[in-house]
Amino acid sequence: MKKLIAAISGLVLGALASTVIFADFNDNKNTNQAGTATNAQKVYVPFGQKDEYYLFASGGHSGQMFIYGVPSMRHIRTIPVFSHDSATGYGWDKHSKKMLGKYTWGDLHHPALSEKGGEYDGKYLFATDVGNNRAAVMDLKTFTVKDILEVPNTGGPHCAAFVTQNTEYMFLPTRFAIPFGHKFASLDDFKTKYKGVMSAVTFDEKKQKLSVAYQVALPPWSFDLSDAGKKISKDWAVMTTYNTEEATTEMEINASQKDRDYIVLFNWKELEKMIADGKFDMVNGMKMLDPSKHKGAIYLVPTAKSPHGVDVTPDGTRFIASGKLAPAMTVFSFEKAFRAIKDKKFAGEQEGIPVLDYDSVMEREVNPENALGPLHTQFDGNGFAYTTMFISSEIVKWNIKTGETVDRVPVQYSPGHASAAEGDTVSPDGKYIIALNKIAKDTYLSVGPSHPESMQLIDLSGKKMEIIQSAPVDPEPHYAQMIKADKIKPIVVYDKDEKRPDSVWNQKDTSITRKGNVVEVHGVALRSKFIFDGKAARKDVINVKEGDKVVIHLTNIDLDQDITHGFGINSYDLNMEVQPGQTQTIEFTANKAGTYPLYCTNFCSALHQEMNGYLLVEPKG
């Protein structure tokens, strides 16, 4: 244990926290011209060819998801998830406005691709919001968000547990302990009134709905990262936790007092059974299980203090975690853990949860020379692990079974996560790993005091790891997943579904109708005009009265690839997009009398500029 936690004094710790040790710049400078030329070709995707992988990078406090192509590292598209997006009208059209509800920003932390049998199946992408306690699901047929769920009793779900191997659950641990329902309670009552709730979230594919299956009331600690088991460990999941000191102020110092924190090891099949057996209380509409009352599903594994990532090996036999200021990675064995649980090899309890004996679960401590700050580990298919070192700014490649360090590559600078090709599956591809660096410094043309982050693509196919491309990225990817491109099969245009409510497919069927003070428009958009009322003298004009509620349904009847129409109303602060074959609805109150041009906001044809009409709002009395 002593060896593991290392004798880093509090003072040294503080210094490390505020000092980034940069690897020697020249180590990775491609001074060799031939090397540069080779790398250039490795990442170049000429016109007519496509990238080999999609990279789904979380956009952090942008609330968005960033899609990149690998190996070109080109930013293909930003997809809004938890925040409004002026470009697509996400947050203005009726469906997305309702999904976003009262929230205007989000902090998207960890993306998780849906899995089947431990392989990414290319169907859905899940994500969590630390800012406003939400989970979301994106359909990869359309690359649009289908549902957003607000999770009660939770203070910042930092990380989805990457999904279980058949997408049964994703687990949302809470990062900041709070009283149930965010109720007011003095920090003096932290131990008794605050909780660190973990939520088990399920996705109903038919209904396209997320819901909370149950919650677990864990102690008021900070829960950080997590991973789901695989194969022999498939019914289990692991989470790191820090601030087991239960400090309520100056966490930087007070949450690092003890020598060890924990990995929470839990059996979700057992939890499922307990819930089915009624072992819960209802708390703010949630089924809440108390693990100190209902034992047998959750255990604590001691680990070096303040751990960050925890990662399950592709074969499901081990999980790897590290104190984030430590010099070592620790390999734990699921089999040893299962034996220890069976044999009740406990080293006491914490808040009513059994603590497993460290030596009974630990298999090996891996200590590369001068490496510091291990955060996250990814894998290839050949038995090697790749761990990011935040403080020593490098990625270390090591042998999972022997602990031997095989290779190291400096990155620029301070890597958080890394993302390997199919890296969280049971069969990683091993071709590429991308370092998600937190500090870009002067890597790119300066854009002022606010810098981009930096992602670096590393080629794993040679004998030595080699950085072959650096790509700037908007703030702020915390994690990313990389999936083989042919697994994702997006639609090209929406179906012409004539039964779709409020859709209209012929100009003659368009209409503007009034019921009381509600004006409802069933219109179409096509190259290069709007038709709102096919029978009117001016078919592209909407006449309403001041104070009317206006509901506009718009169907894009151009069924050709890439022919998107926008619909914006000048000075009325409204915009949405309608994809080919799609019907979208926008609602507003016409609270300003006057003459307002409306127009297509997304370039659609040679006569796009002419695609406009008017909203005329007749003044009251």
Add this chain to the structure above:
Amino acid sequence: MKKLIAAISGLVLGALASTVIFADFNDNKNTNQAGTATNAQKVYVPFGQKDEYYLFASGGHSGQMFIYGVPSMRHIRTIPVFSHDSATGYGWDKHSKKMLGKYTWGDLHHPALSEKGGEYDGKYLFATDVGNNRAAVMDLKTFTVKDILEVPNTGGPHCAAFVTQNTEYMFLPTRFAIPFGHKFASLDDFKTKYKGVMSAVTFDEKKQKLSVAYQVALPPWSFDLSDAGKKISKDWAVMTTYNTEEATTEMEINASQKDRDYIVLFNWKELEKMIADGKFDMVNGMKMLDPSKHKGAIYLVPTAKSPHGVDVTPDGTRFIASGKLAPAMTVFSFEKAFRAIKDKKFAGEQEGIPVLDYDSVMEREVNPENALGPLHTQFDGNGFAYTTMFISSEIVKWNIKTGETVDRVPVQYSPGHASAAEGDTVSPDGKYIIALNKIAKDTYLSVGPSHPESMQLIDLSGKKMEIIQSAPVDPEPHYAQMIKADKIKPIVVYDKDEKRPDSVWNQKDTSITRKGNVVEVHGVALRSKFIFDGKAARKDVINVKEGDKVVIHLTNIDLDQDITHGFGINSYDLNMEVQPGQTQTIEFTANKAGTYPLYCTNFCSALHQEMNGYLLVEPKG
């Protein structure tokens, strides 16, 4: 004239508008391996080196500005301008919230770099908003927006006139005719009550403020693109206009009835004098000049119907415009125009504005074989023009003086604008041009029915133009400007200005004070903690009462490059960023009682995860 406008019948026109003719795919496919390798090296910027040019691409209905590096074509950063940005807290902090006011989205069309003596000076970037009639200015020392101006009497300022050659003015023509002040008026009264107002906007560098110097009440036509004169034409500017038919519905057909539309040619020095002489009426607080009453500054030049772009040559002698469905570009001579004006060679008047005789101003019609849909022209420093052909999907290189076509390159697909290196200055660099393509089709990995746009980098240094890189881009760049990187000198951190109002630089000077129901916090952020009240037992906790107005001033006292702190409040829908040395303010009403974690939202150090505290809102009575 007949030759110019070409005998394209209305029927053919309609077909063209809805059909994109794609150039032969194989023409540009780099089937040659050696060619691909060379191109790969041309665009590869290895770590330790930087891009040669900044590209400022307008983000269209995203309301943002996109910054790319050239030649790598890497997306370096998204800068929010007219829409909220969750990532940077733009729209949440006090300054930006006030600037954005009541508007939540924008449609950023044309960026314009500030100029001195006709050269980009690298100091400011201007932009306009078609959605909500605004102009903005970004400071390139910080890459942040300094001022946003709402322009009355205007319906969609489609294009800033790119600035005059010493940034005296940018001109905002209106795209959609409206009555003054968006007043309600029947479309039957279009001719009499609707206007197409052009605004002359100035920027006060000292006050960092935009304002409208004066407006001109033009006829109710659609004004589209514009350019400022240079050298001999420096006191002049040009704008294209369409719908001189004054159609009020089905513009696609009705705005293309006449054989010709106009270029508006005006002398802004003359307009300035007229305004100084009091030749205006006040309309909604604006000095409004009526050109039919006050003559001698504005003239109409006939051009092929429905023109889009108009571009002044680097030497300022000519302007080039084209009907956007025509097969020809037309070169007009400023000298000929000046003579025609002097000699009063008028072909009548339109709405009281003199129309110049076409043949007296036109120098040459340029008609490359089978080229169709000329939109915009850019320039190199060697006397060549580069015109985008929207319909035939290509860029045509031609000799300005002789009209001879020298080269053509197919692009993928449907280019709108193109942007050449220093292309709008008096001395373009000629090394690169970028085609801003509207249709990407299947160029990149699919991200669903909504596609990225596509920018293609073309190398101009060889004998033949060659596409060397394709880059996807979020919707939707309408125009871009490319500036030599060494002209821009951003700051690294904000000055430690101890006199800055509400800034605090020492932990002991932090405070939380109450005046009535207003709680004001003067706090600091540093690696890795917040200090709100250095004298309190819990320095990182803010205690307020339900209903209090809370004002938080936060100074980032880490004065190191790239150490940004965020400040988010969980469940309270609030976030902002504070750059090194910066002071930011956020205000809100604590209308929800309870316990709300607050945390640093921008990764800042090894102990970033521990940088958190609490907002405690005590319930009312």
